[in-house]
Amino acid sequence: MSDMSMSPNNTIGKPILRREDQRFLTGNGQYTDDVHMQRETAGVFLRSPHAHARIKSIKLDAAKKAPGVLAIFTGQDLLDAKVNGLPCGWLINNKDGTPMKEPAHPCLAQGKVRHVGDQVALIVAETQWQAKDAAELIEVDYETLPAVVDTGSANAASTLVHDDVPGNLCYDWGHGDKAATDAAFAKAAHVTKLSFINNRLIPNAMEPRAAVASYTKHDDSYTLYVANQNPHVERLLMCAFVLGLPESKVRVIAPDVGGGFGSKIFLYAEDVALVWASKRVGRPIKWTAERSESFLTDAHGRDHVSTAEMAMDANGNFLALRVATIANMGAYLSTFSTCVPTILYATLLAGQYKTPAIYAEVKAVFTNTAPVDAYRGAGRPEATYLVERIVEQCAREMKIDPAEIRRRNFIKTFPYNTPVGLTYDVGDYDATLTKAIKLADVAGYPARKAASAAKGRLRGLGYSCYIEACGIAPSNVAGALGARAGLFEAGEIRVHPTGTVTVFTGSHSHGQGHETTFAQVVASRLGIPVENVEIVHGDTGRVLFGMGTYGSRSLAVGGTAIVKAVDKVIAKGKKIAAHLLEAADTDIVFENGEFKVAGTDKKVPFAQVSLTAYVPHNYPLDKLEPGLNENAFYDPANFTFPAGSYVCEVEVDPKTGDTTICSFTAVDDFGNIVNPMIVEGQVHGGLAQGIGQALLENCVYDKETGQLLTGSYMDYAMPRADDLPSFKVDNCVTACSHNPLGVKGCGEAGAIGSPPALINAITDALGIRDLEMPATRERVWRAAQARA
């Protein structure tokens, strides 16, 4: 790579404004619902009002005769057409080596409905209102069954969600060295134990899920516009596992997408049903979820019930961690549901600490609730919450300062092999903690606490030192752990004759600002103005391949694939330049957008090389193909490991239980940073979601009926600007050792690191041990009352 530090076109590290915001902020975004096709029809899904019921019969006669109705499809139609159910993308094996249970996941209910909102029929009509009217005329005779709702007791429930899954148990998985862990506990000077519920969350992307499916008769092909984070994966799963179509006949386009947070990674039943039905109806079908449907049917997040025990020696050194978790899968296995509470959770239980022995067992259970899958952080927030809550409690029980007990146990030498299977390549946990303590003015805390006390308020301080793993990799290791997909990324650089560049990336941007960040990376490396670089994503018809965006992987994995393709362009450009400059290939260097003969003033600009490549009159055609267009695939050698230290300071009103977040300090190590403004925005968003989980958000089903009690914004409390403080955000940098950009990923960190900091602060304020999330005012008030 050339030295680009001197180039005026090097924008790495500069907070340039997001180019995509122009269209988003002026109402010119093109979302799936903005797609209007000729002869478009409307699809509406009839959904189950029951959490668990047998379908005795479905009467469609009246509905089919209703005005405007074109077709109505049920599970029987899909069965007759041999349309498969949805696949699960990750196989987890039980402790005894047998595979997990994978019950059928039909795209329209067959025989039973298993959660409120389960799709029963697809009504296609000329207009949405006609389809809704017709849906009301469908008579479904349900025999209601008892609902399994509670995560902790699902395994013992007498009702089975799936008749072929005994004990509602998907898998019983273990990870780590049980014998070593037990031995360490046997010699411990002190054991700290805590129980937790990691509360269930509903993703609430601003744009609801939406799809427009169409079939073209002349070439027997399908096009699906869909609000999705990874269109190639959507196409692969749909073609290979469900519909049996060749990928060459299916184009999936994920245009502007208004937020995903994980919930749009997955292949959903609606997408498949619409694609299949579009051929039957012979016209395009559009469906956009209503907000109520989003609440009921977007894959939810978290929902763990856990106990954790930490064994320590007399000095507060961690000897072993033992964890038992029950994870709710919901009614069906969503695409990556099974790896979230296992591969993305138990492998992170070392945290930032050199705890030598760790053992975790995880039971995944089925319940009559919406499927649960990856949601911003996916497994790592659950691991971080558990580790950072128990570490704080260890400090309290050992009467060691919570920062000190962390420092005492920090991993300090790298690379470091954890006892749960990961190798941390770089990090400096002392540095982030030290910086966070300074930025948070912990030194001034006692005075602030006294001031709070003087006005009858309880002040508390809480830490969280998180680590997470991004860019899950390499593919072969993931495959050995049960992954049924690759984990690489692809990129293509198409240099146009005039020297402008179109970048095609398999990463997908749905709020992350890739169009700006990726353009900065490419422009800086090519030494050309950032305006000369266009980023294309989200279309299987234009992008060569892609695994999409999840797990904060886009820059580390997708960005690296792009860099590799850029380097191929530069390598070919050197050969063209050598010909033009009548020099040897090996004498050409590329600097600041110019190819130069080393040690001379002979040079040729990038745009002249690109023009030559497409107008090859003076060109080594005998040795070199014309054109300047390169692609690359990149499969990472390891995860990246962003880490950071968060400090939260709260003031609790004991009379009401109201918690005010006085300050929240986040010092993160994301490796190198391309656009600090975008990174800061990602941290802010993550913190808002993490604080939302800890303080406000809670998905609640009625324990008896399985009805969703928090099915709208009237009852599901989203965090809002006035719930949050002005964040104090800073960074430390240890560059990732195994990708050329030295980047790690920043999309999820805030949501991963913040919940334990907040709960640690509130429990500190109240002087209590246990407090469930969300720390509602009544919960906090009750704790304050008990204390008084």
Next chain:
Amino acid sequence: MYPFNYQNPASSAAAIAAVKGDARYLAGGQSLVQAMKLRLSQTGTLVDLNGIKELKGITVAGGKVIIGAMARHSEVARSADVKKALPALADLAGGIGDQMVRNMGTLGGSLANADPAACYPAAVLALGATIKADSRAIHADDFFKGLFETALAPGELITSVEFPVPERGAYIKFKQPASRFALIGVFVAKFGGSVRVAVTGARSHAFRATDIEAALTKSFTPEAAAAVKVSAAGMNTDLHGSAEYRAAMVSVMASRAVAKALA
């Protein structure tokens, strides 16, 4: 939404004449239209009140604030006259919903709907307001009858509300964190030697907290309100607060409302 007929009368009399059968008045539409969109409510005819001039306007005269039924929350919140004469009412109106809700929602609509967690009922009750309907006047104490239930007869139209101006008054809204309606809202009003305290959000409809009124009549201090232990009997229990919690918050918010009134 199901299809419905729409009428846009220019006078109260024409509106009243138009409301027959399952026809309903449309005021600000901040509750009704939402319910219609969700197909939770089906109406044959909507009689839109938004074009009726006589239902609008705010006047302050003779120690009373008189507000037209179609006055928007934002109009009440911004009214210089209301801010001067009855600042607690302007404050309450400025805290309802969000800016878009305040720009559409109306006083009359809020009272006729009688949402158990709406803010206005607390003011109407605590201030002893008079609700003027087309053919009669209803005292606030006789107005709220149950969950979304009022003394209004079918088709009866609120035209204005007359608020006596207290010596001191204040409203405290303790928000339900999701909806931001009142989990508990308490309005205190001191008229010479008597004190009226009304609570919203706690029961099926707004009510007067007579225990607290008695305590505050003796001593109009935050401590006096805080010392009253309010019974949880009949209070709502939901995801956002048990009856016990709501009862405790009534005293706390009453105490804070007194402090605000004295400030």
